[in-house]
Amino acid sequence: MGAKGFAHGFLTLSESAVFVYKCTERYSPEHERTLIWNDPDLGIQWPLDGSPLLSAKDARGLRFRESEVFL
Secondary structure, eight states: OTTSSSOOOOOOOOSSSOOOOSSSSSSOGGGOOOOOOOOTTTTOOOOOOOOOOOHHHHTOOOGGGSSOOOO
């Protein structure tokens, strides 16, 4: 389980998937931020066979070091 208010991500390796997650608050699009999936600073080794299919929003994600910080 991730930290409250922090990033989450997933990769589907099958033809289809159902993804469900629990939220602690109502969806607030004005507060949403997107991290780029392949930020080298995060060092996530995604088990990819080619380029991923991303949503337009995910393709515009920022690197973690460029993201806003809320304390």
